[in-house]
Amino acid sequence: MKPHGISIGLSRVKSTFFIHIRAFGTLHHDDYEYMIPTIESALSEVKEPHLNVLIDITELDGWTMNAAWDDFKFGMKHRREFDKVAVICSLRWQKGVAQVSNWFMPGEIQSFDNHHDALVWLESQ
Numbered sequence: 001m002k003p004h005g006i007s008i009g010l011s012r013v014k015s016t017f018f019i020h021i022r023a024f025g026t027l028h029h030d031d032y033e034y035m036i037p038t039i040e041s042a043l044s045e046v047k048e049p050h051l052n053v054l055i056d057i058t059e060l061d062g063w064t065m066n067a068a069w070d071d072f073k074f075g076m077k078h079r080r081e082f083d084k085v086a087v088i089c090s091l092r093w094q095k096g097v098a099q100v101s102n103w104f105m106p107g108e109i110q111s112f113d114n115h116h117d118a119l120v121w122l123e124s125q
Helices: 029-043 065-081 092-101 115-123
Strands: 005-013 016-027 050-063 082-088 108-112
Touching: 005 029, 016 029, 029 065, 050 065, 050 092, 050 115, 065 082, 082 092, 082 115, 092 108, 108 115
Parallel strands: 016 050, 050 082, 082 108
Antiparallel strands: 005 016
16 A cells, blocks of 8 residues: 655744645545644634645645545635645646636645745745
8 A cells, every 4th residue: 555644844924824735645534634633723823824835746646535525625614814825746637736726715826846936936925
């Protein structure tokens, strides 16, 4: 069985959170049961959080149906808190996922080929 999961890093500058997410393998519902409470716990400490997110999906193979639904629900619940989302991806379908996400998020979403360019964009005003 191939490894799968989500690793999360959180940092904060005043009321702006930087969330670093790396997704790999095929994500399952159990992966979201770990990720969602971790992020929501951090967000609960800030009155009006603004999120800048760096998501690396270069090693992502996809989602199970339940995991895709979990991802959608989480995104919709917190969509107004996302200021910028930088998606690091290399495959065409991964870039398509980033583009479709723009339909549901009022914040900016951009896809990037590398970590450096994504961080520069996230840190720009």
